[in-house]
Amino acid sequence: MSKIMTVDILSSIKGAKPSESVNKLFDVIKNANKNTALNTVHTNAVTLDDLREDVVIDSPQMEKQIIIANFPKEKNGYLVVSKVIEE
C-alpha cells in the first residue's frame, strides 16, 4: 500500500497521536547495540504429532446464549450490525 496511514487511522482511535514518553523508549531501542553474531533459531512451532485434531467442536448451549447476549444490538430477533464500508 503506497498510501501513508497515520497512527490514528492504524489504531482506529480518533485524534490519536504518538506519545513523547513512548517515543523516548523507542529512542533507546534505536540506539541499542545490535549483536550481529547472535543468530537465534526460533523453534516455536508445534510438532505435527502435537497438533490438535481437526474436528469441529460444537459450543455448549450456554456459551452460545452468552455470545448472543453480548452482541451490542438486537432487533426483532436479529443481531444488528453497523453499516458496511462502501469504498
Added chain:
Amino acid sequence: MMESQIHKIHQQLVNKEISCTKLVQERLDLLKLNTHNTVNSLLDTLALASAAKVDAKIESGQEIGLLEGIPFGIKDVYMVQGTYTTASSDLLKKYKSPYTATAIQKLFAAGAIPLVKENCDSFGHGSSSENTIFGAVKNANNPNLVGGGSSGGSAVNVAKDYTVFSIGGDTGGSVRQPAGYNNVYGFKPTYGRISRFGLMAYASSTDCVGPIAKSIEDIRIVLNAMSGKDIKDQTTYPSETILAATISNTDAIKTVGYFKNFIENDAIDAKVKSDFLATIEKIKAKGIQVKELDFFASDTLVATYYTLAMAETASNLSRLDGTNYGNRIEGASLKDTYSITRSENFSEETKRRVVGGNQVLSQGFSDEIYLKGLSVRDQIAANFEKDFHQVDIILSPVTPSSPPKIGDSLKDPLAMYLSDAYTVGFSLGQLPTLTVPQGTETGLQITAAKNNDALVLKFANFLKDTI
C-alpha cells in the same frame, strides 16, 4: 507443620470448627465493605452455592480435597462463564464470559470457591492499578499509596485476608510487583507452565498466569493445581507436580548471582540497596557462593519490553471494535463506528500503548524498532542462558523504590515504565520468578532457569529461614 493458610482452613473444615458457608460469607462481607477498591464484582451467588455443596459433603462424612471449599479471588481479566469480565475497562463494562479459563476451571475442579473478580489496570496496562474504571486500588499497608499493578486488587485482597489466594496475571511484573508492594508472595511461573486460554491477551509472548498467596506452601499447592499441557494453548508444556518434600530440602543450592548494574546505579533507593546487600551478606554467611553478574542496562530492558508488549497489545486489542461485543457506539460508517467506539472506551494509557504498538509495527519503523527489539530480546535470553551455567539462582530487588502515592504515576508514564526495570527482563526471558516479602521494603525476586520452578520455591524456603 509448615505455614499454610490452605492447610489450616482445610483442617478447620474437616474438623467442623467452621462451616464452609460461614467461611465464605465472612470473606464476602469483608470484600463488600472494603475501602481499598479491590472488587469489580462479587460472585456471591456462585460462591454460596458452592459452599453449601462442600458443607453437605462434609456433613455426610465424605472426604474433601485440600483446595475444596477454599475461597479465592480472580483478576478481572479471566473468563469465568456467565460472570462480568471487564478488564477494568469501559469497553467491556457489561461483557459476560461465555466460557471459563483453563487455569480457573482447574481450580473449580479441585473445589476452590471463587469470591470475586478483582480490580486491576485496564487490560493489564499499568503498574499501579490506577488505570481502571473502578477507582484506584489502595495499598494494603497504607491507603495513600498505590496497590501496585497491574494485579493490584488481587495482591491487596490476599494481604488483607479477604481471599486465601488470588490469581493474577503477569506480563511484565504484574503479579510480582503488587505482591512486593503489599508484602505477600507472588509467582510468575515459566512461560507455558499454565495455560493462557481464557486469560484476556495483553502481550501473548510474555503473558503468564500467576498465584498470589501468603505462604510458599500455598503458592506450591495452587501452582500444581493450575499447571499442565492444554490443547487450547499450544505454548503449554507438560510439567511434574512439585512435591512439598522436594522444595523443603534446600541443600542443592550452591551459587547465587545478582546483577551488579541493578544495584550500582542512581535510580535505586538507598535503603533498598543497603537492605539488598545485607541480604547478600547473610546468604554468603550460610556458605553459598555469590557471584556478581553483568546484565543489560535498565533502560534497554524497559524499552525492549515495552516495544514488544505494545506491538503485541496493539494487535491483540484490535479485535475490540464493538462489532460483536463491547460497548458499541454507532457512527456514520463501520470504520467510524470502530474508531468512535475505541476512542470513547479505551483509557489514555491503553490508547498510548495501542498507538505505540502501531507505530513500531508500521512500515519504515518496524526494522529499526520492532525487529531490533526482537533481536535485543534474543540477546537477553542468551545472556540468561549463560548466567544459569554459572549460578543456580538469580536474586534481585522487585522495584527500585517504595510504592508511589496515588495520583503520581498517572502524571508521569515514563517514570512508571522505568519503575518496571527489575521485573521486565525475566518476563522477556520467560523465566520462573517469585516475589518473597523479605529482604527489602518491596521484597525480593528469586529467579531460576526455564522450567526450574521447583528450584525457585526451594530457594524461597531457604531464604525464609535465613533472613
